Amino acid sequence: MKKSYLLLATVGLLLFVNCSQEPIASTIDTEASLENSISQDLLSIDQINQIIDKELRExxxxxxxxxxxxVLWSATVHGKNLLTIGYGNIGESFSTSQNKSRLNISKNSILEVVQISEKKTKKQALVEDDEVLNVVDVVVENINSITELRKRKDxxxxxxxxxxxxxNTNYPENQRSSSGCSQDGQTLNSADYRTVAPGSLVSWTYDKHNITQAWQHSTGANVTVAVVDTGISPNQSLLGxxxxxxxxxxRTVQKYGTFIDSNWWWSTNIDGPNDRCGHGTSMSATIASPxxxxxxPVGVAYNSNLVSYRATEDVVLxxxxxxxxVKNALVQLGNRSDVKIISMSIGYPWSIGNVKDGVRYAHSKGKLIFAAGGTSLDFTNWYPVIFPASMSETVAVTGVTDSGNYQQCDVCHxxxxxxxxxxxxxxxxxxRTSTxxxxxxxxxxxxxxxxxxxxxTAGIAAxxxxxxxxxxxxQVLQRLRQSADLYPYKSSTKGYGNIDAxxxxx
Known part of the structure; x- marks a missing residue:
C-alpha cells in the first residue's frame, strides 16, 4: 500500500516541473505582459499555471x-465559468444581526451587476447563495463582468x-485526482506495535508522546471530534x-456527506458519507478506533465520539x-454545540475564499480546528505550509521522524x-510509519x-x-503548548514540537 499522505499531489505537484518546462505561447512576450495585459484574449491553462507557479516560487x-x-477571467472560463464572490467588508465572512441588512443590500447590488453585464436573469446567473456565509457563486462569461465587479469596495x-x-495539457480537465487514497491493507511489522489489554495494538508512535500513559487519566469520553475528509468506509464495522x-x-459515531461527485457544477446530488478513497477512514481510525x-490498532482517544463528513473526494481541494x-461541512459543524474539535488533513497550495470563510465561521463558534501542514514528494518540499493550515484560525501540525532532533519527515512541509x-x-x-x-x-x-x-494531535486534544x-x-490549546517539548520557545519551522500527552x- 502506498502511504496515505496529504499529497499536493502526486499528479498536482509534478505540475511544478512540467509547467516550468513549457514555454509561454509566442503571442505573449513575457510573464509580466500577461500580468499587465487587459486584452480579451483567453489565456491557456498552461499560461495561467505558469503565472501561479511563478508567484508561488517567488x-x-x-x-x-x-x-x-x-488572468482571473481566463481561469473562470476554464473553470466552467464559475466565479465565487465573497462580499462584505474585510473580515466579514458571515453576517450578524448588526450587519445583515447592509450585507443583503450589497449582495443584491453585486448580483445586479452580474445580471446586467452577462445579460442574464438572476436565475440564470446565480448558482448558489450561501445561507450563512457572505458568499455567492455566479456564472461569468464576459471579461467586463470581472472589470465591473473589481471596481466595487464591498x-x-x-x-x-x-x-x-x-x-494542464498533461492532465486533462476531466481527470479526477486520487491523492492520498488507498484501500489496501498491510501486515504490520511486530516492531511497529505492542499489545495492550484486552488485545489491541498500540502504534510505536504513541510511545513517543506518552499516549498510553495518558489513558490512565483520560480516554476521550464525552468529547466529540469531527473529521472533515473523504468519509468512512462502510466496510469497516469498528467505525460503524x-x-x-x-x-x-x-459513545456515538455519525456519518454525513456534503460532497457532490459530479463534473457538472449544477448537480445537487450529495454522494453520501461512504469513503471511496481510504484517507478519511485512516484519519478517523487514528483518532477513535475502539x-x-x-x-x-487502537485510536488515540478510543472513547471519544466521532462525526465524519465526506466533504471531498481526496485530500487535494x-x-x-x-x-x-468542505465549506458546507464547516458551517454545519460550526452550528453543532456538541462538536469541540475538527480535524482536517486536507488542503490546497493557496487560500480558497469560501473554505476560509467556513473555517472562520466554525472558529467563531469555539471549535478547535487542526489542519495538516502539508505532505508532498521530496523534491517539492520547498513548498511552505498549505491552506487551511496557513490560517491563524487553525492549528497547523506536521510530522517528524524518531531521530530525536526534529528531522521533518521526507515528504512533510x-x-x-x-x-x-x-x-x-x-x-x-x-x-515504517504509524499503524x-x-x-x-x-x-x-x-x-x-x-x-x-x-x-x-486532534486525538490528544480530545x-x-x-x-x-x-x-x-x-485553555485546551494552551495546555497542549505547555506540554510540548520546546515550550515556552517556538521553533521557526516546528512550532512547540512534540506534545507529551x-x-x-x-
Whole structure:
C-alpha cells in the first residue's frame, strides 16, 4: 500500500516541473505582459499555471486578487465559468444581526451587476447563495463582468472556484485526482506495535508522546471530534456498528456527506458519507478506533465520539464540489454545540475564499480546528505550509521522524505557521510509519505524513478536553503548548514540537 499522505499531489505537484518546462505561447512576450495585459484574449491553462507557479516560487503565496482581469477571467472560463464572490467588508465572512441588512443590500447590488453585464436573469446567473456565509457563486462569461465587479469596495474576493491548478495539457480537465487514497491493507511489522489489554495494538508512535500513559487519566469520553475528509468506509464495522466494543463504550459515531461527485457544477446530488478513497477512514481510525480484543490498532482517544463528513473526494481541494463540500461541512459543524474539535488533513497550495470563510465561521463558534501542514514528494518540499493550515484560525501540525532532533519527515512541509509536530516515521526506514485500522474489516495498515500527525494531535486534544470538560478552546490549546517539548520557545519551522500527552492530561 502506498502511504496515505496529504499529497499536493502526486499528479498536482509534478505540475511544478512540467509547467516550468513549457514555454509561454509566442503571442505573449513575457510573464509580466500577461500580468499587465487587459486584452480579451483567453489565456491557456498552461499560461495561467505558469503565472501561479511563478508567484508561488517567488513569494510562497498566491492570491487571485493580485492577478489581472484577463488572468482571473481566463481561469473562470476554464473553470466552467464559475466565479465565487465573497462580499462584505474585510473580515466579514458571515453576517450578524448588526450587519445583515447592509450585507443583503450589497449582495443584491453585486448580483445586479452580474445580471446586467452577462445579460442574464438572476436565475440564470446565480448558482448558489450561501445561507450563512457572505458568499455567492455566479456564472461569468464576459471579461467586463470581472472589470465591473473589481471596481466595487464591498467585495472581499473574486475566485474562479471551478479552476484547478492541477489541470494542464498533461492532465486533462476531466481527470479526477486520487491523492492520498488507498484501500489496501498491510501486515504490520511486530516492531511497529505492542499489545495492550484486552488485545489491541498500540502504534510505536504513541510511545513517543506518552499516549498510553495518558489513558490512565483520560480516554476521550464525552468529547466529540469531527473529521472533515473523504468519509468512512462502510466496510469497516469498528467505525460503524461495532464502534462500541471492548473498552470503548457509551459513545456515538455519525456519518454525513456534503460532497457532490459530479463534473457538472449544477448537480445537487450529495454522494453520501461512504469513503471511496481510504484517507478519511485512516484519519478517523487514528483518532477513535475502539480498544478491543481484535488484535487491531487502537485510536488515540478510543472513547471519544466521532462525526465524519465526506466533504471531498481526496485530500487535494482542486474541484468546485470539494471546496463547496468542505465549506458546507464547516458551517454545519460550526452550528453543532456538541462538536469541540475538527480535524482536517486536507488542503490546497493557496487560500480558497469560501473554505476560509467556513473555517472562520466554525472558529467563531469555539471549535478547535487542526489542519495538516502539508505532505508532498521530496523534491517539492520547498513548498511552505498549505491552506487551511496557513490560517491563524487553525492549528497547523506536521510530522517528524524518531531521530530525536526534529528531522521533518521526507515528504512533510514545515514553516512558521506550524504549532506542533508528531513523530510518525522511522528515521532509518521511511516506509515504517504509524499503524492504523484498515479500510476493510480485519485489516490494519500504515499511514504517514502530516495527515496522521494532525489526526493524532486532534486525538490528544480530545484526551485533554475530556479531562477538563469545562475548559474552552484556548485553555485546551494552551495546555497542549505547555506540554510540548520546546515550550515556552517556538521553533521557526516546528512550532512547540512534540506534545507529551501524559503531561497534558495531568
Amino acid at each position: 513569494t510562497g503565496e498566491f492570491d487571485w486578487n493580485n492577478t489581472s482581469d484577463q 467585495i472581499r474576493y473574486l475566485e474562479p472556484n471551478g479552476y484547478s491548478f492541477f489541470t 456498528s461495532n464502534f462500541n466494543d471492548g473498552y470503548s463504550s457509551g 480498544r478491543n480484543n481484535n488484535n487491531l 482542486n474541484d468546485y464540489h470539494e471546496r463547496k463540500g 514545515d514553516g512558521s505557521q506550524i504549532e506542533f509536530t508528531v513523530v510518525m516515521e522511522r528515521d532509518n526506514n521511511n516506509n 492504523v485500522l484498515g479500510f476493510n474489516n480485519g485489516q490494519s495498515s500504515y499511514v504517514g505524513g502530516s495527515s496522521v500527525a494532525t489526526a493524532t 484526551l485533554v478536553w475530556s479531562k477538563y470538560p469545562n475548559w474552552n478552546r484556548d 501524559l503531561q497534558a492530561v495531568q
